[in-house]
Structure formats: C-alpha cells, structure tokens
Amino acid sequence: MSDFWIYLVILAGSTYLIRAIPFALISKSIKNRFVRSFLHYIPYAVLSAMILPASFYATGTIASGVAGLIVGFFFAYRGKGLTFVAIASCIGAFLVELLLYIL
Amino acid sequence: MKQFLRGLRGGFPIGLGYLSVSFTFGIMAISYGLEWWQAVVISMLTLTSAGQLAGIEVMINPGQYFAMLISQLTINMRYSFMSIALSQKASKGFKGIKRWLLGFFMTDEIFAVASQEREISTKFFLGLSVLPYVGWTLGTLLGSLIGNVLPTIVLASLCIAIYGMFLAIIIPPAKKSKPVILVCALAGILHCIFYYVPLFSQIPSGISISLSAIIASIVVSILFPISEEKGAANE
Incomplete structure (x- = not known):
C-alpha cells in the first residue's frame, strides 16, 4: 500500500472538485424553464434510483430489507420525520432478521 | 445561530444513517487490507459512500491511477447536478470562499435535505454538515477498530437506515x-x-x-x- 497517498489524492481530490466547482462557479440564477425543471426533479430521481433496487439487498436478506422499506414507507407516508422513519425502518428490518434467526 | 441549529437538527438523522453505513465501510476497508487510520483518513477527506467503496477496491492493486480517476468521475457525476441545483437556492451571502469550503459537504443526503429549503444560508448548510461529517468519521473509526464485535443481525439491520431516510425525503412531496x-x-x-x-x-x-x-x-x-x-x- 505504498501508493496509498497517491490514490488518496486522486480519490479525495476528484470527489471534492466535482462537487465544489459547479457549486462555487455558478452564481447566476438559471432562467431556462427546462433546466429549472430538470434541476427541480433530479434530486427525487437520484434518490429513487438509489433506493431501487439496492435497498432490497442492503441488509443481506431480501425479506428484512423489504420489511424495513415497508415500515419506512408507512411512516414516511404518515408524515413522520427523517430520524423517526430511519429508525423505524431499522427496527422493522431487525425484527424480520431476528425472526429468521430464531426459525 | 438559529439557522445553524436548525441545520444541525436536520443533519441528525443523516449522521445517524452515516454512522451505520460508514461502520460497514470501516469493516470492509480492514478486510481489503487497509490500516484503521487509512480508512479514517479516506472517510475524512472524501465523505462519499459509493465512491469510497469503489476506491478501496481499486487500491488493492498497485498503480491503477487512471482507473481510480475514471471510476470516481463516473460514480460522482451526480454531485455536479446537485451542486448546480443548490447553487440556485444559496442565499446572497453564501458565495465565494464559503461555497468552495462548504461544497465539500455535498453528499446525496445533505443535498436532499438542503434542497427542501426555499433559500439556503451559509449557517444552515454548515449546521447541516456537522453531524453527518462526525457520524461518517466516527462510524469508519468504530467499524475499522471494533467492527467484528457487533452481532451480524444488528449490523445488517442498520444498513437499511439510509433508505428509510430517502423514503422520508421523497414521499411527502410525492404525495402532493x-x-x-x-x-x-x-x-x-x-x-x-x-x-x-x-x-x-x-x-x-x-x-x-x-x-x-x-x-x-x-x-x-x-x-x-x-x-x-x-x-x-x-x-
């Protein structure tokens, strides 16, 4: 691992620049309606693409992953906050994991 | 100060989610042959999940600098879009060096929470970044040092936290x-x-x-x- 530091510079440097350059250099407000619409929708699209299908496999067992998602969906739909929903999802997944462990 | 505290509160669930995700990263880094401090330095300077995971996979082999660069650019391309989107919502005073410094914290989750704001102030964004950064660093440290202590089913269950959080972000606006x-x-x-x-x-x-x-x-x-x-x- 002698080239750890070179790797680190590439890893951290490229990640930083790809985030900071657009954020720092774009200061004017974008008027174009299509671009504004695109920027409005992109966060929801990114999060959805990250959830599906990776979340099914996040816990290592599809059953507990899906259980966590269902519990999360339920409470998110009921308007609960981020922390509440995140913890509820974990508990949902944990209960199914526990069940599978006991059985 | 009020804005900073509001941001801090917004970052709490993210920090909690990161703690569990980076814990897993710490365990993986050790299994890939890295030292605990190397895992922590990577997390402190990079602050990204998918990119770090891909990064340590490349690091196993020596001299793959170009592969490292290409994989990072493609995996992290989405951050550019997020940065452009938030640049439109940043408040008047949030510019110049402040953007160069705080742009570092543009993760999926910090972005998702910040994008719900009408206008993003420097203090709010800074507050929002603190706990996720602490959680990400601490989780990596704990995972790389004591990762094998936790029962596997607890560890596995924690991995769904981040997705629960995503649901809480997208479902309320989707309802409307x-x-x-x-x-x-x-x-x-x-x-x-x-x-x-x-x-x-x-x-x-x-x-x-x-x-x-x-x-x-x-x-x-x-x-x-x-x-x-x-x-x-x-x-």
Whole structure:
C-alpha cells in the first residue's frame, strides 16, 4: 500500500472538485424553464434510483430489507420525520432478521 | 445561530444513517487490507459512500491511477447536478470562499435535505454538515477498530437506515405532486432495468444511477415543466 497517498489524492481530490466547482462557479440564477425543471426533479430521481433496487439487498436478506422499506414507507407516508422513519425502518428490518434467526 | 441549529437538527438523522453505513465501510476497508487510520483518513477527506467503496477496491492493486480517476468521475457525476441545483437556492451571502469550503459537504443526503429549503444560508448548510461529517468519521473509526464485535443481525439491520431516510425525503412531496411520483417511478424502474437486464448489468452502479436519474428528469421536465415564477414551489 505504498501508493496509498497517491490514490488518496486522486480519490479525495476528484470527489471534492466535482462537487465544489459547479457549486462555487455558478452564481447566476438559471432562467431556462427546462433546466429549472430538470434541476427541480433530479434530486427525487437520484434518490429513487438509489433506493431501487439496492435497498432490497442492503441488509443481506431480501425479506428484512423489504420489511424495513415497508415500515419506512408507512411512516414516511404518515408524515413522520427523517430520524423517526430511519429508525423505524431499522427496527422493522431487525425484527424480520431476528425472526429468521430464531426459525 | 438559529439557522445553524436548525441545520444541525436536520443533519441528525443523516449522521445517524452515516454512522451505520460508514461502520460497514470501516469493516470492509480492514478486510481489503487497509490500516484503521487509512480508512479514517479516506472517510475524512472524501465523505462519499459509493465512491469510497469503489476506491478501496481499486487500491488493492498497485498503480491503477487512471482507473481510480475514471471510476470516481463516473460514480460522482451526480454531485455536479446537485451542486448546480443548490447553487440556485444559496442565499446572497453564501458565495465565494464559503461555497468552495462548504461544497465539500455535498453528499446525496445533505443535498436532499438542503434542497427542501426555499433559500439556503451559509449557517444552515454548515449546521447541516456537522453531524453527518462526525457520524461518517466516527462510524469508519468504530467499524475499522471494533467492527467484528457487533452481532451480524444488528449490523445488517442498520444498513437499511439510509433508505428509510430517502423514503422520508421523497414521499411527502410525492404525495402532493404527480410529476414527482412519475419521476421517482421512472428513475426507479430504469435503474432496475440497468440492474437486472444482463446486457446493462455490467455498467457500474454510479453510472447507471446517474443515467437513470438524468433520463427520468429529462422526460418529466418535458412533460411537466415547472411554472416560471414559482420555480420549485410549483407543487
């Protein structure tokens, strides 16, 4: 691992620049309606693409992953906050994991 | 100060989610042959999940600098879009060096929470970044040092936290807006196609996530452009 530091510079440097350059250099407000619409929708699209299908496999067992998602969906739909929903999802997944462990 | 505290509170669930995710990263880094301090330094300077994971996979082999650069650029391409989107919402005083410094904290989750604001102040964004950064660093440290102590089912259950958080971010706005439901469904289905269809499944997930999101957003932007004056408030 002698080239750890070179790797680190590439890893951290490229990640930083790809985030900071657009954020720092774009200061004017974008008027174009299509671009504004695109920027409005992109966060929801990114999060959805990250959830599906990776979340099914996040816990290592599809059953507990899906259980966590269902519990999360339920409470998110009921308007609960981020922390509440995140913890509820974990508990949902944990209960199914526990069940599978006991059985 | 009020803005900072509000940001701090907003970052709490993210920090909690990061603690569990980076814990897993710490364990993996050790299993890939890194030292605990190397895992921590990577997390402190990079602050990204998919990119770090891909990064330590490349690091196993010596001299793969170009592969490292290409994989990072594709996996992290989505951050550029997020930065552009938030640049439109940053308050008047949030510019110059402040943006160069705080741009470092542009993660998926910090972005998602910040994008719900009408206007993002420097103090709010700073507050929002603190606990996720602490959680990410601490989780990596703990995972790389004591990762093998926790029972596996507890560890496995924690990995769903981040997705629960994503749901809490997208579902409330989706309830109020049909185009948001459409863009979510489209992006999710597209990424499933990328994931399950053999021809596409070779594509690294960083690229396929970006592609799915970009295609879905373009389609929905054409079908349902947001109104001129109201901008993002058109729900």
